[in-house]
Amino acid sequence: MKSELQKEIRYALRSGRILILFASLLFLALLTPIMLKVVLPQVLGGEVNDLVMMTQRDCIRSYLGDVFEIGGIVIAFTLCGLTACELQGDTWLLPVCAGKRFGHMVGAKLLVFGTLQVILPVATLLVDYLYSSYLFGFEVGISAVLFSGILQSIYLVFFLSCLIMWGVFTRKPIPAGFLTLATAYGIQAISSLLRMQGWTPSGLLTQAMELNPTVDSSLLISLTVTVLLIVTTMRITMAKLKYMEWNERSAQ
Amino acid sequence: MITVTGLKKDFGDFQALKGLNMHVQAGEVYGFIGQNGVGKTTTMNILAGLSRPTEGECLIRGKDVTAVAHPGDLRVGYLPEEPKFYPWLTARETLLYLSEVPDNKRVEEILRWTGLVDGADRRVGGFSRGMKQRLGIGVALVRNPDLFILDEPSSALDPEGRSVVLRLIKDLKNMGKTILFSTHILDDIERICDTVGMINDGRMVFEKPLTQLQVEHAQPVLDMIPTVPIRPDVADALSKVVGVVSLTRSESSWAVRVAHPGVSLTVMSFLAEHGIAVESFAFRKARLEDLFLKEVSDK
Amino acid sequence: MRTFVLTKDLLVILSPLIVLQVSLVVYCGIIIFREGVQNLNRKTWFLICLLINVIGPVVFLLVGRKELE
Numbered sequence: 001m002k003s004e005l006q007k008e009i010r011y012a013l014r015s016g017r018i019l020i021l022f023a024s025l026l027f028l029a030l031l032t033p034i035m036l037k038v039v040l041p042q043v044l045g046g047e048v049n050d051l052v053m054m055t056q057r058d059c060i061r062s063y064l065g066d067v068f069e070i071g072g073i074v075i076a077f078t079l080c081g082l083t084a085c086e087l088q089g090d091t092w093l094l095p096v097c098a099g100k101r102f103g104h105m106v107g108a109k110l111l112v113f114g115t116l117q118v119i120l121p122v123a124t125l126l127v128d129y130l131y132s133s134y135l136f137g138f139e140v141g142i143s144a145v146l147f148s149g150i151l152q153s154i155y156l157v158f159f160l161s162c163l164i165m166w167g168v169f170t171r172k173p174i175p176a177g178f179l180t181l182a183t184a185y186g187i188q189a190i191s192s193l194l195r196m197q198g199w200t201p202s203g204l205l206t207q208a209m210e211l212n213p214t215v216d217s218s219l220l221i222s223l224t225v226t227v228l229l230i231v232t233t234m235r236i237t238m239a240k241l242k243y244m245e246w247n248e249r250s251a252q
Numbered sequence: 253m254i255t256v257t258g259l260k261k262d263f264g265d266f267q268a269l270k271g272l273n274m275h276v277q278a279g280e281v282y283g284f285i286g287q288n289g290v291g292k293t294t295t296m297n298i299l300a301g302l303s304r305p306t307e308g309e310c311l312i313r314g315k316d317v318t319a320v321a322h323p324g325d326l327r328v329g330y331l332p333e334e335p336k337f338y339p340w341l342t343a344r345e346t347l348l349y350l351s352e353v354p355d356n357k358r359v360e361e362i363l364r365w366t367g368l369v370d371g372a373d374r375r376v377g378g379f380s381r382g383m384k385q386r387l388g389i390g391v392a393l394v395r396n397p398d399l400f401i402l403d404e405p406s407s408a409l410d411p412e413g414r415s416v417v418l419r420l421i422k423d424l425k426n427m428g429k430t431i432l433f434s435t436h437i438l439d440d441i442e443r444i445c446d447t448v449g450m451i452n453d454g455r456m457v458f459e460k461p462l463t464q465l466q467v468e469h470a471q472p473v474l475d476m477i478p479t480v481p482i483r484p485d486v487a488d489a490l491s492k493v494v495g496v497v498s499l500t501r502s503e504s505s506w507a508v509r510v511a512h513p514g515v516s517l518t519v520m521s522f523l524a525e526h527g528i529a530v531e532s533f534a535f536r537k538a539r540l541e542d543l544f545l546k547e548v549s550d551k
Numbered sequence: 552m553r554t555f556v557l558t559k560d561l562l563v564i565l566s567p568l569i570v571l572q573v574s575l576v577v578y579c580g581i582i583i584f585r586e587g588v589q590n591l592n593r594k595t596w597f598l599i600c601l602l603i604n605v606i607g608p609v610v611f612l613l614v615g616r617k618e619l620e
Contacts, residue, residue, distance in 0.1 A: 003349050007341070014340040020612045023575055027605040030568045038564060078613060090336040094391055097300060098350040099324025131567065246302035246323070 004100065004108035012112060017078055021120050024074040025067065029128035032063040037135045056139040059132040060125075061209050064152060067121060068205055072184060075117075075159060080177030082109055082160075083167030083237075093246055102241040106234065109164060110157075117156040122149040140211055147213035155204040158226050158233075159184055165233040168240050201226040253278040253399060253430045254299065259308035261294050268294045270454035271308065276432055276447070278398075281425050283445035283462075284434040291454045292434040293333060296403050299432070300330040312399065329392030329400040329429075334408075335384055339377025343368050343387055346376055351394050358394065366390040366420065382413030389420050400424060402433040406440055418444055471497060474508040474516055477531040478523075482506070486526055493522055568604075575608040576600050587617040 012018050036054045083106070086092040095105065129145045162183050166176040191200040203222030254276035261269040269291045276282045286292050297303040298310055301323035310317040312326060320326055337346050347359045363372050366386040371379065376387065385405060392400055405421070406414040414437075421444055424431055435441065441448055441462070449459040460468075482490070490508070491499040495515030500507045508519060516535060523530065579600040588596050588611075596615045599607040 003351075003354060007338070007345075007349050010345070011338070011340060016612045016616065019578075020609050023571065023605060024609050026571055027568070027609075030571060034564060034568065038561060074609065090332070090334075091338055093302070093332055094335060094337070094350060094388075096323050097302070097328070097330040098391065098395060099322065099327075099352065100350075101322065101324075135564065245304065246297070 001104050001108065004104045005112060008108045008112035012116065018116060018120075020078050021075065021116065022124070024078075025071055025120055025124040026127060028066045028071060029063060029124040030131060032066055032128065033059050033132040033135050036062060054136065056129075056132045056136040057211060059136060060128060060140060060145065060148070060211060063125070063128045063132075064148065064205070064208055067152065068155075068188075071121070072159065072181060075156065076163065076177040076181050077174075079113060079160065079163050080167065080180070081173040082113065083164050084171055084173040084176045085167075087168065087171040088173070090246075096246060102238055106164060106237055106241070110161060110234065113160055114157045117160055118150070118153040121153050121156060122146065125149040125152075141213075144211045144213045148208040148211050151204045151208040151219075154223065154226055155201050155208075158201045158230050161230045161233040165237045168237050198222055199225055201229060253313060254432065255309075255311040256295070256299075257309045259295065259298065259310060260306045261291075261298065261303070262306045268454055269305075269308075272451065272454065273456050273459075274449060275459065276430060278430050279425075279428055280430060280446040281421065281444050282430075282432045283441040283448045284432060284451065285436065285438065285441060285448060286434075286451040287436060290451050292451060293403055295451070296330075296401050296432070296434060300328050300401050301326045302330075327395065327397045327399070329395070329397045329402075331385075331388045331392050331400070331402045331405055333403045335388035335391070337376040337379075337384065337387065340375060342373050342375055343379070343383075344372045346387065347390060347394055350391050362390040362394055365393075365423070367416065382409050382416070385409060385413065385417060386420065389417065389424075393424070398429055400429055400431045400433075402431065404434055404436075407435060407437060414440070471509050471511070472513050472516075473536050474510060474519060475505055475532070475534045475536060476508065476523075477505045479529045479531055482528060486528075490519070490522060493518055572604055572608075575605060579608045579611050582616060583611070588615050589617050590615055 036059050040054065092105070096102075125145060125148070129140070129142070133139075159180065162180040163176060166179040166183075167173070170176045170179065187200050188202045188205075191197045191202045197203045197206050198218040198221055201222065203218065204226060207219050207222065254274065256272055256274035259269050259272040259274075260267070272291070272295060274295070284292055284295070294303065298305050299312065299317060301317050301320055304318060312328070317326060323330075341349065344359060344363065347362060348354045348356070351359065363369050366389060368383065368386060368390065371383060376384070379387065385408075389402070389405065392402070402421070406417045409417060418440060421431055421433065425444070445462050447459065447461050448465055450457040458465075487499060487501070487506075490496065493515075495511045495518055497509040497511055499509075510516065510519070513535065516533075520533070580597060583593050583597050583600070587593075591599075596611050599615075600611050601607070603610075
């Protein structure tokens with residue numbers, strides 16, 4: 001397992017994937033406060049400005065929303081090749097022949113990039129927190145921000161597991177990215193339409209927006225559902241890989 | 253080492269293998285020849301546990317290949333036709349990653365053996381085709397299996413690269429390994445094989461030791477270049493001489509296939525009788541190439 | 552809409568974004584001229600990185616970077 005983890009870390013560093021994710025998230029973290037503090041008042045003008053009072057809370061919420069919408073797209077297309085390219089480019093063939101277990105190979109991906117999905121968004125959320133406090137003044141406690149950041153990260157790990165699963169099914173990176181986005185936004189749309197966000201991973205995002213660090217039953221439900229979904233997608237991925245035929249000739 | 257009986261593989265309506273039989277003994281170099289698309293790669297994929305047969309039985313060391321849970325459990329050093337590595341890893345890292353237990357000393361040995369010491373810390377993405385092929389053979393050896401399955405290891409390489417790969421295969425043989433490799437370059441077969449199996453249209457055409465094959469099919473050929481053109485009626489008479497099997501003409505030279513070398517005397521006296529002087533009169537053995545072409549055209 | 556005035560305060564506010572953009576441009580510039588590019592030529596990629604805020608460099612790193620094969 002150690003060698004697989006090492007390989008994924010090298011991939012994350014050498015392909016610049018970490019940098020892309022970090023730069024994009026940081027950009028969102030820095031842009032939202034500026035939009036709300038500088039650009040929005042300029043656009044709206046003086047009178048409306050007094051009616052719409054922006055606070056740090058609004059700013060962090062807006063950032064969390066951006067990460068789901070724009071950040072989701074960036075994450076999907078940055079990491080869409082995680083499993084799809086391995087299959088498309090046959091790079092998994094030699095490791096499989098060398099006796100690498102599917103569980104280890106996929107597990108290492110989930111672990112390394114899952115950890116990144118926690119570290120990077122939380123780090124940029126803290127940047128957003130500090131920056132917005134400089135612009136708007138402190139309003140929200142750091143524990144609330146960290147709590148929301150962790151909830152969002154758990155959601156992003158679910159997002160990642162979808163990417164890994166769709167990559168194995170489509171064997172092509174771009175379709176895998178689109179399918180993951182469709183899954184994520186589809187769940188969001190349907191659950192908000194049916195008012196059952198508490199029962200889907202989207203509930204984690206709703207809870208994160210609250211910026212209220214308390215654990216209640218509805219949070220536990222969406223947390224359990226998310227973890228179960230991650231386990232299920234991984235199970236499906238493993239089952240698919242187990243019955244896959246390798247090195248097929250496209251001509252035949 | 254390998255026993256294959258009645259192997260069939262269908263891809264939808266297409267039958268890639270139609271009941272292939274094969275027998276590879278321990279410690280030999282087995283050359284698998286055949287044209288492109290006759291089922292060599294399919295057979296090797298099944299033997300490496302990467303693909304499942306539709307019908308038939310494949311035994312490696314007496315065990316059924318479909319019985320293992322994971323291709324890696326077969327302990328076969330497999331080299332695909334075009335080995336794909338992670339371009340962002342170096343050669344050394346690739347070997348370490350694909351080792352069972354990371355062992356720097358063994359990796360160092362393999363790098364030296366494959367001649368990749370200088371490129372060891374360069375990223376594989378910048379490697380030439382030949383270097384990748386050598387790295388692929390190194391990767392196959394890193395787990396030290398006793399059986400190697402190499403798919404067209406030398407076909408896409410320049411003559412120098414080919415020699416290196418053939419030397420590596422010879423080294424493997426000297427280490428006591430069993431090697432099954434496919435190729436369509438007959439010269440490679442003649443240089444290193446112990447046994448030759450020829451596959452055509454999803455079936456084994458023949459499977460014989462190379463030496464036996466050479467004896468059986470070594471009908472001597474007389475190549476001669478006459479100084480004057482041979483008239484058609486004289487050529488006809490020559491082909492009817494006892495001991496002459498066939499007569500073919502290409503440009504100014506004639507190839508006379510004879511039953512045994514002694515026939516050359518009869519041919520010489522025939523030429524003298526008809527007053528045909530020759531520029532050259534040479535005797536050669538039929539090469540595998542001729543045999544291969546004959547087998548393919550016979551089918 | 553009011554006219555947009557670049558004050559000293561505004562510059563201070565914008566400084567983190569500027570730093571991010573400049574460092575990305577420098578990083579991508581090094582990659583573009585050292586490692587090479589794909590899909591578009593070097594000059595175009597460099598202009599994209601320079602002129603499109605952050606998204607330019609990110610897009611370059613995703614699809615423009617030369618993949619070793």
